[in-house]
Amino acid sequence: HVFTHRLLHARGEAETMLMGAATVAPLIRRLCPGVEIESRDRFSQLVYAGPKKxxxxxxxxxxxxxxxxxxxxxxxxxxxxxxxxxxxxxxxxxxxxxxxxxxxxxxxxxxxxxxxxxxxxxxxxxxxxxxxxxxxxxxxxxxxxxxxxxxxxxxxxxxxxxxxxxxxxxxxxxxxxxxVAAIEGHVFQPVAAAEWRNAKLDFGSLHGLMRSLAAPPPIAGLTLSEEAQDETTLRQLAGDDTVVRRTRDRANLIRLWEICQTPDFRKTTQEEHTRLIGMMFEHLTQRDRRLPEDWMQGQFNTLDRTDGDIDALSARLARVRTLAYVANRPDWLADPQGWQERARGLEDRLSDTLHQCLMQRFIDRRTSALLRSLNQGGATILGGIGADGAVTVEGHVVGRLAGVNFEPERGDTALENRALRGAVERAVAPEVARRLGELAAEADDAFTLEGAVVLWRGHRAGEIVGGGPFSPRVRLFGEFGADTPRERAVRRLEAFVAAEATRRLSVLKRLKAAISEGQLKGLARGLAYQLVEQFGVLDRRRADAQLRALSRNERRTLKSLGVRFGAFTLYLPALLAPPANLLGAVFAELARPNWRPALAALTALPHPLPPPEALSLRGLRAVAGFAAPVAALERLDALARAAEPQAAGAVRLTPQLLAELGWKPGQAEQILRALGFQRAGRTDPAEASLWRRRAAAATDASGQQGSPFAALAPLVKTPAQQRRRRRKRPAARAAASGSAA
Missing domain, CATH: 3.40.50.300 (P-loop containing nucleotide triphosphate hydrolases)
Incomplete structure (x- = not known):
């Protein structure tokens, strides 16, 4: 009805221009005789595309x-x-x-x-x-x-x-x-009548005002509009005795109608809006006919804050807009300009905060920026890599480039991750290609090994995934870069790991070289071969026959190569200490993943049993169902000898010995039995039990099943008799040479 009033009563002095749809043209001709109507066709087509997800x-x-x-x-x-x-x-x-x-x-x-x-x-x-x-x-x-x-x-x-x-x-x-046809062809039912409400109001009385608002249209083509909110508010206040009494004064009645037209931006209940209007009417019909400053101050104090979620901010903003309307009434406040500025400033702050909240909740700005750039073909993507490795694309941090490995910031959705992947590939691929070339040309001192991970210039570059210490397989981290540069980088990392193994496991490498170069012969060569096969740990009983047949020179040679002849084990002590055992643990983990036994204590063997190298590489042996440290077994012998020097080869399980080893009595007894010991007769329960080695049984090749030197065992047990050659007398030698002449 407001538009209708402007149409009828707010004409220009020379010309009035109206814009509208063709459906209202017949009505305009009726309401405005002599009007000229010009049509402008739509230049573009509107087509129905049907349902879409x-x-x-x-x-x-x-x-x-x-x-x-x-x-x-x-x-x-x-x-x-x-x-x-x-x-x-x-x-x-x-x-x-x-x-x-x-x-x-x-x-x-x-x-x-x-x-x-x-x-x-x-x-x-x-x-x-x-x-x-x-x-x-x-x-x-x-x-x-x-x-x-x-x-x-x-x-x-x-x-x-x-x-x-x-x-x-x-x-x-x-x-x-x-x-659909009506919309595409712009063919709609013409508007039959315009909504209208009487603008010539009767302010003689409250009831007269309400009657004038309900007056019927004076001409055809108009229809009385449905009751608007200002009328509803007026009607509800008309039932208040105080309002009725005060509106007997014409000025107060006019003021009441002005206040009733205050819009309800809050969209609360009609009753709450009517209460607010009634309160304002009461203040504006007092002696000074102004809203009190403290009332306005109280209203602003409850709203002047920018915390809360979208709904809280929206509700606060709606109330501020109502106050802004009040502040813009010229005769409702003592200082309207001051309140207008305050309302405008608070509305702007709340509006900006609400805008930010809407963006945070409904826009993933990083993903949106990346998708926008990718949709444009990716040629305009702006990316960079900071000194700290931070990768930015279109102004958003998308991850970090550490060495040759890009570590993305994970998105919350699959869409975000796809956008990150596509944008980052364009931004960092050239830099990764350059770094791959540098890595392939680096010297060994640029690399370090931390567990199974190879570091290049302090950054994770690859990981050992298989092979042996001297022929490892390495997986290069990251996914960017062409195949050829990545393959060269992989080969360089593998060469570094092999060189590092040679440095850390030098004693094993030296033993292996002594075999291949012919430095060791016969039984010594066989023992060395078994030690290399078993990564430096060999049960002494498996090689008992060969050990007894070794000459002093052969023993001396093996010792010079780092072999120790322990009471229970032949082993390479240098492999049991860092940094050798740290590298050994890496390959042991590859041999039996997800099993990490203690290196200085007994650990129950899992089922199925781990392969021998998974134990040897950690300096362990399988004994009586336990993974036992080789050093602990040899420590057992040393402690026993120190405690009972008169009982050679015997072991007394004293509390002190068990405490030194960290074993429980039951564990110690199981291990001693597995090592070939038996309890030495009955002992006083108050005394520690004494254990002695069982009598040595005839040794056969059964203890060496699978060894390529098992076939030599019979020769070791019964060595061939060597005939001594008789020395000839000088005369006999002379005769022999004469006859030969």
Whole structure:
């Protein structure tokens, strides 16, 4: 009815221009005789595209819903699946709404989720409008949208000569064919009448004012508008005795009608709005006819804060807009200009904060920026790598480049991770290629080994994944770079690990070289071969026959190569200490993953049993169902000898001995039995038990099953008798030489 009043009573002196749809042209001719109507055809076509899933909507789409909850839910989904969306609703302040529209117009986001507020007053580059619903609450009831309403909203799609499309999405039903035809052809039912409300009001009495508001239209083509909120508020206040008494004064009645026209930006209940209007009327009809300063101050004090979520900020902002309306009434406040500035400043702060909250909730700015650049072909992606390795793309930190390995910041969604992957590849691939070349040409001192991980210049570059210490297999970290440079980098890392193994396991390498170079012969060579095969740990009983047959020179040679002849084990002591055992543990883990026994204590063997190298590489042996440290077994012998020097080869399980080894009595007894000991007769229960070696049984090759030297065992047990050659006398030698002559 306000527009109708302006149409009839707010004409220009020389000319009045009206803009509207063709459906209102017949009515305008009736209301404004002599009007000239000019038509302007739409340059672009509007075409129905049918239903589409939210996740399949084209870029530059606007999704229209008809409740705040629906707008929020759709915007959340688009954020997860497409990077984000701007949000436009009628309840937003103009400043917030314009800021959200600017996000869409600038291309920072490609989707807009809105109520039917986008149908009027907003000019945007929208290519497709999707209706998430076709029913709306119009303030009184929930009803289906009229075809012209759908057409008005769908008309946001397309611009100038660029065609647009519209459709439905989500749970919205498909549009009927006749509705689609009407929208595409812009053929709608003409407007039959304009809503009208009497502007010549009777301020003689309260009831006279209410009667004049309900007066019927004076001419055809007008229809009385439904009761507006200001009328409803007036009617409710008319039942208040104080209001009735005060409005007997004409000036107070005029003031009441002015106050009733205060808009309810808060969208609260009618009763609450009426209470606010009644309170303001009471203040404005006092002696000074102004709203008290302390009342306004109290209103602002409760609103002057920018914390809270979107709903809290929206509610606060709506109340501030109501106060801003009050402040702009020239005769309602003693200092209207001061309150106007304060209201404008608070509205701007709340609007900006609400805009930021909407962006944080409904826009993943990093993913949106990356997708935008990728959709443009990726040629314009702006990326960089900082001194600390931080990788930025389009101004957003997307991860860190450490050495040749890019460590991405994980996104919250699969979409975000895909966007990161595509953008980062363009940004860091050239730098990774350069670094791969540098890595392949580096000297050994640029690398270090921490566990199974190879560091290059302090950064993780690769990981040992298989092979042996002297022929390792290494996996290069990272996924960027061409195949050839990556293969060269892998070979360089493998060469470093092999060289590091040669340094750390030099005693094993030296023993292996002595075998291949022929430095060791016969039985010594066989023992050395077994030690190399078993990575430096060999059960002495398996080689007992060979050991007894070794000559002193052979023993001396093996000792010079680092072999120790222990009481229970032949081993290489240098492999039991760092840094050798640290590297051994790496390859032991590869031989039996996910099993990490203690290196200085007994550990129960798992099932199935680990391969021998998984024990030897850690300096362990399998004894009586335990993984026992070789050093602890030899310590057992040393402690026993020190405690009982007169009982050679015997072991007394004293508390002190057990404490030194960290073994429990039951464990110690099991190990002694497995090592070939037996309890030496009955002992006093109060005394520590004494254990002696069992009598040595005939040794056969059974203890060396699988060894290539097992076939030599019979020769060791019964060595061949050597005949001594008789020395000839000098005369006999002379005769022999004479006969030969």
């Amino acid at each position: 939210l996740t399949r909507l084209p870029r530059r789409s606007a999704v229209v819903a008809f409740s705040t909850d629906a707008v929020y839910a759709i915007a959340e989904l688009i954020r997860r699946q497409r990077g984000g969306a701007a949000v436009v609703m009628g309840s937003l302040s103009p400043r917030t709404r314009n800021a959200q529209v600017a996000l869409f117009q600038s291309g920072e986001v490609d989707f807009l989720v809105a109520t039917d507020a986008i149908g009027m007053g907003l000019n945007m580059d929208v290519d497709h409008v999707a209706f998430a619903g076709l029913r709306k609450f119009d303030g009184r009831r929930t009803r289906w949208l009229h075809p012209q309403e759908i057409g008005q909203i769908a008309g946001r799609a397309g611009r100038y000569r660029k065609d647009g499309t519209f459709g439905v999405t989500g749970d919205a039903p498909d549009l009927d064919a006749d509705v």
